[in-house]
Amino acid sequence: MSWQVANIEELRGDRPEAYIRRHFDIAAFGVNAWTPREDGTIIPEHDEMSSGEEEFYLVLSGTATFALGEETVEAPTGTAIHVEPAVTRSATGPAGTTILAVGATRGEAYRPTGWEIGAPALPLFASGDYAGAKEILLGGLAAFPESPMMLYNLACAEARLGEREAALTHVARAAELDARFAGYAQTDEDLESIRDDAAFPAAVPA
Amino acid sequence: MSGWQVARIDEIESLPGPGTLRWTPLRRHFDVRAFGINAYTAQEAGQDVVEEHTEQQLEHEELYVVLAGHATFTLDGEEVDAPAGTAVFLKDPAVRRYAVARAAGTTVLAIGGKRGEPYEPSAWEWYFAADPLIRAGRHEEAIAILEEGLAEKGEQPGIVYSLACAEALAGRREDAIAHARRAIELRPEFAEHVKSDEDLVSIRDEL
Numbered sequence: 373m374s375w376q377v378a379n380i381e382e383l384r385g386d387r388p389e390a391y392i393r394r395h396f397d398i399a400a401f402g403v404n405a406w407t408p409r410e411d412g413t414i415i416p417e418h419d420e421m422s423s424g425e426e427e428f429y430l431v432l433s434g435t436a437t438f439a440l441g442e443e444t445v446e447a448p449t450g451t452a453i454h455v456e457p458a459v460t461r462s463a464t465g466p467a468g469t470t471i472l473a474v475g476a477t478r479g480e481a482y483r484p485t486g487w488e489i490g491a492p493a494l495p496l497f498a499s500g501d502y503a504g505a506k507e508i509l510l511g512g513l514a515a516f517p518e519s520p521m522m523l524y525n526l527a528c529a530e531a532r533l534g535e536r537e538a539a540l541t542h543v544a545r546a547a548e549l550d551a552r553f554a555g556y557a558q559t560d561e562d563l564e565s566i567r568d569d570a571a572f573p574a575a576v577p578a
Numbered sequence: 579m580s581g582w583q584v585a586r587i588d589e590i591e592s593l594p595g596p597g598t599l600r601w602t603p604l605r606r607h608f609d610v611r612a613f614g615i616n617a618y619t620a621q622e623a624g625q626d627v628v629e630e631h632t633e634q635q636l637e638h639e640e641l642y643v644v645l646a647g648h649a650t651f652t653l654d655g656e657e658v659d660a661p662a663g664t665a666v667f668l669k670d671p672a673v674r675r676y677a678v679a680r681a682a683g684t685t686v687l688a689i690g691g692k693r694g695e696p697y698e699p700s701a702w703e704w705y706f707a708a709d710p711l712i713r714a715g716r717h718e719e720a721i722a723i724l725e726e727g728l729a730e731k732g733e734q735p736g737i738v739y740s741l742a743c744a745e746a747l748a749g750r751r752e753d754a755i756a757h758a759r760r761a762i763e764l765r766p767e768f769a770e771h772v773k774s775d776e777d778l779v780s781i782r783d784e785l
Contacts, residue, residue: 374670375653380643380663392641396667400639400691401613426612428604430587430687432645432663440582450588450645454608456581472643474689476612479696 415463425475434469486519520550528562547573620679628677638690647684701734717748735765743777
């Protein structure tokens with residue numbers, strides 16, 4: 373189609389996120405809308421060093437609290453925030469808060485990043501379809517073999533499926549690529565079955 | 579540098595855009611380099627909030643998000659109702675798009691870029707930024723912006739033409755003549771424009 377229209381809230385449905393880029397098949401930039409999860413997290417803590425993306429956030433409704441590096445910024449509706457790849461960022465907020473996030477990498481043609489391709493796997497964990505989640509993540513890793521998020525989530529699916537060695541390999545690689553995943557791994561219930569193994573990554577010292 | 583910047587959209591200086599709409603130059607303000615992003619506001623109902631245009635020249639795909647108010651988009655002649663929270667995506671650069679505000683203060687976010695290629699800021703941003711200064715008689719400031727545009731974008735015809743106008747009004751006759759002639763070389767259609775462009779009346783006999 374030459375053009376398409378959607379209501380962002382309707383696109384979101386009963387999920388916290390609206391995958392706008394994927395819905396419209398936008399190819400020139402990434403764009404999604406985020407609302408709070410149960411714990412109030414809207415944008416999980418991360419940086420964009422692996423993708424090199426600069427990101428633009430716009431608070432569409434409500435009031436978000438951003439953490440940007442060491443700073444905290446209150447962001448009511450209409451606040452725009454531009455963030456360079458190296459900055460660690462996160463955002464929280466109450467129900468009714470929506471943040472639009474736009475991202476791409478300077479000097480490069482846009483391509484979707486690993487998390488977006490792997491995102492459809494996450495609801496399958498909740499429903500217990502670990503084999504389905506694994507299939508999606510393997511497909512995503514074919515395009516982004518060094519995505520720590522997808523490697524980590526693959527490890528979780530494999531651990532749930534009893535594929536111990538594969539799970540250990542993938543969680544170790546995720547932690548090697550991004551030390552934060554070593555931290556997440558220490559308490560992630562999905563990895564309970566393999567945590568006692570000597571090859572399981574240790575938490576990174578504070 | 580902290581690596582991040584924050585601003586309220588309604589606190590960023592907006593500039594007059596085409597017709598009656600106000601342009602908030604988000605990309606310029608934040609120096610975003612990976613995609614184009616701007617906001618447009620119609621102060622009154624019935625005014626344009628997105629000027630009628632296609633993206634054939636830049637070959638951009640565009641996403642519009644109605645941030646506030648209520649707009650009616652016309653896409654290749656078909657009307658689309660767009661209250662706040664509506665996203666309109668135009669994959670095809672050839673679609674003629676246009677939007678009118680149905681409520682005062684309607685604001686639309688526009689995000690654009692070309693599929694498969696790294697983004698480059700568009701030349702129009704420089705002459706859109708310069709034009710209000712030209713209208714206000716601040717010709718030297720307009721010239722500075724346009725020269726910055728030339729340095730970044732090269733001899734884009736629109737920038738060169740606007741520079742000729744600013745220089746003519748600033749009394750820089752020889753520079754204005756040179757740039758007007760160059761603009762016509764780059765885009766022959768400008769030969770018609772100069773015949774009626776009041777900004778160039780002082781040098782028209784040389785073109």
